[in-house]
Amino acid sequence: MSKPQHALHFFNTLTRQKENFKPITKNEVRMYTCGPTVYDYAHIGNFRAFLFEDLLKRWLKYRGYKVTHVMNLTDVDDKTIKGSQTQHIPLKQYTEFYAKAFFEDAAILNIEPADYYPRATEHIQEMVSLIQTLLAKSYAYKGEDGSIYFAINKFPNYGKLSKIKTRDLKTGTRVKVDEYAKEEAQDFALWKAYTPEDGEVFWETPLGKGRPGWHVECSAMSMKYLGETFDIHCGGIDNMFPHHENEIAQSEAATGKQFVIYWLHNEHLQVEGQKMAKRFGNFYTLRDLLAKNCDPKVIRYLLLSTHYRQQFNFTFEGLEAAKGAIERLTNLMRRLKDSNGKGNGEKISQLIDKVQRCFGEAMDDDLNISVALASLFDFVRDVNNLLDNNELSKAEAEKVHALLTNFDNVLGVVGNVEVETLPQEGALLIEKREQARKAKDWKTADEIRQQLKALGIVVEDTAQGVRWRREKA
């Protein structure tokens, strides 16, 4: 008898429907997630998106898929240029600072690293070629300001993701800034001709002196690492328009192929019931919360525990509840280690079957985490009852422990996340070593390994990516 197949479903923003997930290549998933714009510390709204993507990736792996994950770093755009100029720091130095901060924060939140972290400034050539293709196919044109624009009326599918009505579009009028609203849908800049406001930031290319628009960055980098058509593209709902809509237009116009099969978007985050904004005094970066002594595992759990398509209300009360939940899990895992009871095979195997089925079915249903967690905590209560009555044998307890470890590989809140935070220096070195390895520069990679060792950090390259641990003194 063949094993029953799970049926993984995701809500696809493209069709506004829950769809059966079927990757292009059997057992493999290629996914792209819009990464941070490194002009400031990432805030908890950003981390809600990154944690949802981490949960998605971990669940795909739990279900046996090999996942190739690309997350870009936007290190040149309107915001980074403005930030570096305000602080009178060269762009590269300015963005490196926040890139490093991002990697530290992601490690603190136990987010599994992506396979590739391409930086926009290192892919100008790919963007130029993409724009050249669009020019050759007449989807793009040069404006009188010397910038190159995408002609949205040439692409009949424009609006298919955000569902804006194309007949209302103002075609022929242009928008050069990276961010704008749906009502302002116009021909958008692929390449921005140099103006003195750009200061030192420009590239001399066959397209002229200038810099890329934000949207073209993600099209060029995603297709370079994942191919012209890939399985999943994620991001916050606020990026659906114009960013993702424009990514589709650029990519599909250039290749004539479907760009992405499944688009997954997470909803906004609120704080204490209102929009998070500096002017409301409720704006938090991860660092702000750590400074208030919040445990990163608890923050992780809280941000994960609401379904990604629901608006999430971050509260300090919620953090307390999340802390309690992690303690219940951790305490049970500790208790299981000492269990040596009389055993009750039937009861425990029924409970194990049930939680595996319920947790699995819920997660397969578009990552329905609230239902999955409810079944997990029913299980925790039932096992505690068995332990209270001394009804769990050593072997049974080990089985339960292994099962909970599997679930925690998905949740990432108990495990060996002993708040082993990487020092800044270590995070940066690991990232540098990854870049060296991707460039097949084994000599540099080995030298960095030695430098890390001197800091007491051991790195291992596994099939799932690089892992680090502290060397026991």
Ligand SMILES: [Zn+2]
């Ligand atoms: Zn993007």
